[in-house]
Each structure stands twice: as structure tokens, then as C-alpha cells.
Amino acid sequence: xxxxxxxxxxxxxxxxxxxxxxxxxxxxxxxxxxxxxxxxxxxxxxxxxxxxxxxxxxxxxxxxxxxxxxxxxxxxxxxxxxxxxxxxxxxxxxxxxxxxxxxxxxxxxxxxxxxxxxxxxxxxxxxxxxxxxxxxxxxxxxxxxxxxxxxxxxxxxxxxxxxxxxxxxxxxxxxxxxxxxxxxxxxxxxxxxxxxxxxxxxxxxxxxxxxxxxxxxxxxxxxxxxxxxxxxxxxxxxxxxxxxxxxxxxxxxxxxxxxxxxxxxxxxxxxxxxxxxxxxxxxxxxxxxxxxxxxxxxxx
Amino acid sequence: xxxxxxxxxxxxxxxxxxxxxxxxxxxxxxxxxxxxxxxxxxxxxxxxxxxxxxxxxxxxxxxxxxxxxxxxxxxxxxxxxxxxxxxxxxxxxxxxxxxxxxxxxxxxxxxxxxxxxxxxxxxxxxxxxxxxxxxxxxxxxxxxxxxxxxxxxxxxxxxxxxxxxxxxxxxxxxxxxxxxxxxxxxxxxxxxxxxxxxxxxxxxxxxxxxxxxxxxxxxxxxxxxxxxxxxxxxxxxxxxxxxxxxxxxxxxxxxxxxxxxxxxxxxxxxxxxxxxxxxxxxxxxxxxxxxxxxxxxxxx
Numbered sequence: 023x024x025x026x027x028x029x030x031x032x033x034x035x036x037x038x039x040x041x042x043x044x045x046x047x048x049x050x051x052x053x054x055x056x057x058x059x060x061x062x063x064x065x066x067x068x069x070x071x072x073x074x075x076x077x078x079x080x081x082x083x084x085x086x087x088x089x090x091x092x093x094x095x096x097x098x099x100x101x102x103x104x105x106x107x108x109x110x111x112x113x114x115x116x117x118x119x120x121x122x123x124x125x126x127x128x129x130x131x132x133x134x135x136x137x138x139x140x141x142x143x144x145x146x147x148x149x150x151x152x153x154x155x156x157x158x159x160x161x162x163x164x165x166x167x168x169x170x171x172x173x174x175x176x177x178x179x180x181x182x183x184x185x186x187x188x189x190x191x192x193x194x195x196x197x198x199x200x201x202x203x204x205x206x207x208x209x210x211x212x213x214x215x216x217x218x219x220x221x222x223x224x225x226x227x228x229x230x231x232x233x234x235x236x237x238x239x240x241x242x243x244x245x246x247x248x249x250x251x252x253x254x255x256x257x258x259x260x261x262x263x264x265x266x267x268x269x270x271x272x273x274x275x276x277x278x279x280x281x282x283x284x285x286x287x288x289x290x291x292x293x294x295x296x297x298x299x300x301x302x303x304x305x306x307x308x309x310x311x312x313x314x315x316x317x318x319x320x321x322x
Numbered sequence: 323x324x325x326x327x328x329x330x331x332x333x334x335x336x337x338x339x340x341x342x343x344x345x346x347x348x349x350x351x352x353x354x355x356x357x358x359x360x361x362x363x364x365x366x367x368x369x370x371x372x373x374x375x376x377x378x379x380x381x382x383x384x385x386x387x388x389x390x391x392x393x394x395x396x397x398x399x400x401x402x403x404x405x406x407x408x409x410x411x412x413x414x415x416x417x418x419x420x421x422x423x424x425x426x427x428x429x430x431x432x433x434x435x436x437x438x439x440x441x442x443x444x445x446x447x448x449x450x451x452x453x454x455x456x457x458x459x460x461x462x463x464x465x466x467x468x469x470x471x472x473x474x475x476x477x478x479x480x481x482x483x484x485x486x487x488x489x490x491x492x493x494x495x496x497x498x499x500x501x502x503x504x505x506x507x508x509x510x511x512x513x514x515x516x517x518x519x520x521x522x523x524x525x526x527x528x529x530x531x532x533x534x535x536x537x538x539x540x541x542x543x544x545x546x547x548x549x550x551x552x553x554x555x556x557x558x559x560x561x562x563x564x565x566x567x568x569x570x571x572x573x574x575x576x577x578x579x580x581x582x583x584x585x586x587x588x589x590x591x592x593x594x595x596x597x598x599x600x601x602x603x604x605x606x607x608x609x610x611x612x613x614x615x616x617x618x619x620x621x622x
Contacts, residue, residue: 054599068598077598194577260590267567268577277494277568290560290596297592298368298377299354299584 023142023217024105027129027224028084031109032065034127034228035082038111039067041232042080045239048073051080056282061087066285069113070292074120074243078113079288089132090279103133108146109228110272112289113235118255119242121152121159121200122262123235124289126272127228142217144224145207148231149186150238151200151262153255155311157321159238160201164321166234167204167227174223175214179322182206187318192265197315199265203234254308257300259291266290323442323517324405327429327524328384331409332365334427334528335382338411339367341532342380345539348373351380356582361387366585369413370592374420374543378413379588389432390579403433408446409528410572412589413535418555419542421452421459421500422562423535424589426572427528442517444524445507448531449486450538451500451562453555455611457621459538460501464621466534467504467527474523475514479622482506487618492565497615499565503534554608557600559591566590 039051049072057063064083069075084107094100108128115122125148132141150163164183171178186205191198204227209220266273266289276286302308339351349372357363364383369375384407394400408428415422425448432441450463464483471478486505491498504527509520566573566589576586602608 052598070598077596079598194583256593263563263594264567264587267564268574274568283494284599287564287596288598292596293556294563294594294596295592296377296587296590296594298352298370298379298588 023221024084024107024129024131027144027221028107030225030228031082031107031127034109035065035067035080038232039080041236042069042075042078042113045236045243046072046074049075054284056285058083058085058087058282061085064282064285066282066288068288072116074115074117074239076114076116077288077292078111079285080109080111081285081288082109083107083282083285092275092279096275097132099132101135102140103135103137105131105133110289114259114291115239115243117243117245118153118247118251119156119245120239121150122259122291124149124151125228125231127224129224142210143207144209144217144220146224146227147182147186147203147205148227148234149190149200149203149205150235151258152311153258154251154307155201155314156238156242159241160319160321162238163201163203163234166230168322170226170230171204171223173226174219178206178223179204183320190265192261192269194268195261195264197261197312198318199262199315201314201321202318253295254302256291256293256295257297258311259294260296263290263294323521324384324407324429324431327444327521328407330525330528331382331407331427335365335367335380335409338532339380341536342369342375342378342413345536345543346372346374349375354584356585358383358385358387358582361385364582364585366582366588368588372416374415374417374539376414376416377588377592378411379585380409380411381585381588382409383407383582383585392575392579396575397432399432401435402440403435403437405431405433410589414559414591415539415543417543417545418453418547418551419456419545420539421450422559422591424449424451425528425531427524429524442510443507444509444517444520446524446527447482447486447503447505448527448534449490449500449503449505450535451558452611453558454551454607455501455614456538456542459541460619460621462538463501463503463534466530468622470526470530471504471523473526474519478506478523479504483620490565492561492569494568495561495564497561497612498618499562499615501614501621502618553595554602556591556593556595557597558611559594560596563590563594 051067051069054066062085066081068079086105089102089104110126112124127146168179182204186202189205351367351369354366362385366381368379386405389402389404410426412424427446468479482504486502489505
């Protein structure tokens with residue numbers, strides 16, 4: 023399974039970066055291949071100063087070895103070995119009318135001291151962070167997520183949509199990071215789902231990503247915008263930074279376990295503002311967004 | 323003691339904000355008075371878009387009540403009451419030649435269920451974060467800190483300078499946030515220092531702040547700078563955000579215990595950049611700074 027899934031995310035990285043380069047039309051991804059001293063490594067692909075994408079990364083990694091101590095505590099195990107691989111992407115578009123997107127698909131295996139596989143699971147999801155809310159875009163993104171989910175279980179969309187709203191909650195701001203999507207973790211073999219079934223589900227979601235996001239980009243990337251709308255985008259990007267550095271388990275985990283910092287922090291936006299006690303004007307488009315973030319909606 | 327110290331920081335807030343307004347010459351601090359539903363409140367003073375100060379805050383607060391659960395765990399006590407007051411300031415100058423500065427002086431009291439005082443301590447410090455290193459400025463700042471310390475104990479400067487370097491360590495970047503200064507905490511009554519002695523020490527440091535910082539601002543605020551130097555400043559401000567959101571105990575504590583978010587996050591810089599895998603040129607001024615941050619120096 024680990025080879026099959028790693029092969030899958032290698033191909034998916036190629037598919038996604040080629041398509042995004044075509045959409046951008048100006049800049050290409052720069053690739054950095056890195057090694058992890060304790061075992062494994064990754065392929066980081068970053069795009070900067072494009073026509074459409076101001077900054078973004080589509081990264082894969084496959085790491086293995088002794089389970090780091092912080093992870094032992096986290097999983098409540100001792101002296102285990104592990105293998106983990108995944109694809110992580112974040113795209114920060116230049117135009118404030120185009121939403122930021124995040125996606126991640128990952129697979130984890132844990133072994134005892136004799137190298138016997140004792141546990142394995144999939145995790146991942148994809149979610150959208152708009153600066154201006156086009157309801158039809160939110161509906162399109164969520165519908166694409168639901169279509170992928172429905173092929174595998176009638177409950178998946180509603181379960182994983184809820185988990186996404188819960189996970190990407192910027193609690194100190196009392197608002198969601200964005201308008202959600204899917205989030206799932208610890209997808210393990212069960213009576214109803216074999217690991218093979220989970221593989222089919224996770225890759226189905228992975229394959230749906232471009233269809234979920236690219237049509238939105240194409241529709242919004244050339245909309246003219248004002249300086250004030252750009253400022254709003256940069257202020258909202260500040261909330262993205264706050265979520266990723268204060269609440270996101272994946273980011274904090276990477277920072278505290280000696281992960282490759284530049285690959286982890288590629289998720290941070292290129293230009294960001296913090297303005298003291300900023301509030302959008304009453305009944306403005308900016309306030310309309312905030313109202314939706316305060317109270318996550320059902321889009322489908 | 324609590325009334326005496328709160329009176330002190332109220333006066334100090336006035337002294338500091340008047341002086342900084344005079345230095346800025348364009349903008350004044352905007353004041354927000356807020357109340358904490360569980361007891362107490364504060365006076366936040368923020369300056370934005372000044373001639374000299376792009377963003378900054380000089381805030382005081384005095385809060386009291388039942389010790390929040392997260393603090394009970396932190397201090398290893400149960401069902402206690404507390405009083406805490408302090409002044410916190412962060413200033414982000416516009417000109418990259420002027421360093422960012424942070425300072426904080428605080429006093430804490432803890433009571434048992436019958437309202438009996440069971441513990442009390444002072445804490446605080448002041449530290450400098452330059453974007454371009456003028457060695458004479460670092461020496462001036464540290465000398466001023468040392469002079470204040472030396473009046474109270476021959477060990478304070480070297481002890482609290484080391485604590486500062488340790489505390490403001492951006493571990494995931496393997497570099498210091500800035501060039502340090504003083505950091506002290508849990509300054510409690512002992513054989514050599516009464517609480518009155520600590521009060522005298524902490525207020526001595528508080529009184530030294532303007533002398534430590536303002537001459538540096540005056541010297542550097544009108545130095546011409548390039549667009550590239552501004553970009554460097556914004557990238558380094560990103561490291562300031564990373565420290566405050568990932569490592570700073572005070573910030574995280576405030577965010578997770580329902581503190582007044584806007585007063586806490588006034589510490590975040592106004593305009594910030596994240597550039598993937600950015601490295602300064604060899605032997606440049608930017609690299610010179612990094613080298614000092616990697617290996618904290620003795621300035622006095």
C-alpha cells in the first residue's frame with residue numbers, strides 16, 4: 023500500500039503542477055529535492071510571483087524511521103517505527119477575488135520493534151479560503167467534494183464537511199479560516215471499509231481537486247479590483263497565518279520535530295498586513311464574508 | 323504593592339506614550355479602554371501610520387478573579403484567585419534602520435480560597451530586534467540595561483541577559499528573534515531581595531526604557547533606505563510573527579484564555595512578507611545580522 027500510494031501522489035504532484043502552470047501562464051514551479059537525515063525526504067515545488075499565483079507550493083514527502091518522541095507521546099506508543107507519505111498544497115492567488123486553497127492527502131504506517139505493521143491509516147482533505155464570497159464558487163467547491171464522497175459512502179460528505187469546519191476554526195478570532203470543504207483523519211480498516219476502499223476514496227478526492235478549484239480560478243482571476251480590496255485580502259491573509267501558526271497541528275508538529283521548515287512554511291502568504299482592531303463596514307462585501315465565517319453554512 | 327505598582331505603570335504608560343508621540347511628530351496614540359467580564363480591564367494605546375512608528379502599542383492592564391483553568395494547570399495549583407497587572411509595549415518603526423523594540427513589566431499575586439495572599443512575583447524585560455545591525459546601538463541598549471541592573475545586583479545583568487537570549491530563541495529557525503536585552507520572571511521575595519527590592523529593580527528597568535531606545539530611534543529614523551532594504555525588513559518581520567505566534571508564552575496564553583485579542587496581537591507588524599527559502603547574499607549587511615542572531619553576542 024505504501025508504494026502504491028506514494029506512486030499515486032508522485033503522479034498527482036505532476037498532474038497538479040502542470041495544470042497550475044498552464045493556468046498561471048507566466049511562472050513555473052521551482053523544485054527542491056531534500057533529504058531527511060533520519061530517513062526519507064521530499065520534493066518541494068514552489069511557485070512565486072506568477073500571473074495568477076502570487077505564492078504557493080505543491081509538496082510531496084515520504085519519511086520513515088524511528089517514531090520521534092513527540093509523536094510517541096501523541097500516539098501513546100513507545101519505541102515504534104513509522105512510515106508517512108503525503109502531498110500538501112497551498113495556493114495564494116494574486117487577485118483577491120480568487121480564493122486561497124489548501125489540500126493534503128496522506129498515509130501513515132506504524133511498526134513494532136520487530137518491524138511488524140501494527141497500524142495504518144489515511145488522512146487528508148481540501149478546503150477553500152475566499153477573500154470575497156461568490157456563493158456559486160462555494161457551492162461548486164462543495165458539490166465537487168460531495169460527488170467524490172458519495173461514490174464511497176452516503177455519510178462521508180456530511181461527516182467530513184463537519185470535521186473540516188471544526189478543524190479549521192480560528193478559535194481566538196471566533197471564526198472559521200475559510201468556507202471549508204473536507205477533512206478526514208485516522209481512516210483505518212473497519213467492517214465496512216478495507217484499506218483498499220480507503221485508498222480508492224482518498225485518491226478519488228485527490229483526483230477531484232483540480233475540478234474543484236481550477237474553474238473558480240479561471241472565472242475570477244481577471245476581475246478588476248481596488249487597492250482597498252487588496253488591503254482586505256492582505257488583512258485576511260493575516261488570519262491564515264494566525265491559524266497555521268497557532269492552531270494547525272500539522273504545522274506545529276513539523277516545526278517542533280525538526281521538519282524541513284521551508285517546505286512547511288511555504289503555506290504562509292507572500293504579503294500580509296495586521297491592522298489594529300480592523301472591522302469591515304456594515305453591509306459591505308467584506309462583512310458578508312465575516313458573517314459566513316462566523317457561522318459555517320451548508321453549501322449543498 | 324499591587325496598588326503601588328499599578329499606579330507606577332499607569333504613570334509610565336503616560337510618560338512613554340508622550341515621549342514617543344514627540345519623537346514621531348505626526349501621529350498620536352489612539353486609546354481603547356476595555357473591561358474583562360471576569361474582572362478588571364485595561365487601557366490599550368495604539369499608534370499607526372506615524373512618521374517614525376508604522377505600528378505599535380503601549381498597553382496596560384490589571385485583571386483579577388478566579389485563576390483560569392489553564393493557569394491552574396500551568397502553576398500547579400487548584401481553585402486559587404489572582405491579580406495581575408503590567409505594561410506591554412511593542413514598536414514597529416517604518417524605517418528598516420530603526421529596530422523594533424519590545425518591553426514588558428508585570429506583577430502577579432495569587433490568593434487561596436479565603437483570599438489570603440499565598441504568592442507574588444514580578445517579571446518583565448526589554449529587548450531589541452534590528453533589521454540592520456549598528457553595533458554601537460546594540461552596545462548602547464545593553465549598556466543602559468546593565469546600568470539599571472547593576473544598581474541592584476552585580477549578577478542581574480548577566481543572568482537576565484542570558485535568560486533573554488534563551489527565551490527569545492526562534493528554535494524552528496535556529497536563530498534569536500533579535501539581539502536581546504533583559505528577561506526575568508518569578509522574581510519573588512528571598513533572603514537577599516524583598517518584594518520592595520524587586521519593585522525598585524523592576525521600576526528602575528522600566529524607567530530606563532526610553533533612555534535605552536529613543537536615542538537609537540533619533541539616530542536612525544532619517545537614514546535613507548532602498549526598496550530592497552524595506553523588503554528585508556518585511557521578511558524579518560515574518561520571523562517576529564513566527565516567534566510571537568509559535569513560541570511566545572504570553573501571546574499563546576492570552577489567545578487560549580480569552581484575553582483581549584486586539585490588545586495581544588497589537589504586537590504583530592503592520593506589513594509582512596514570506597518568501598520561500600530566502601537567504602541573504604554572502605557578506606551582505608543582511609547576512610551580518612543573521613550571523614549575530616545565530617550566535618548571541620555579549621555586547622558589554
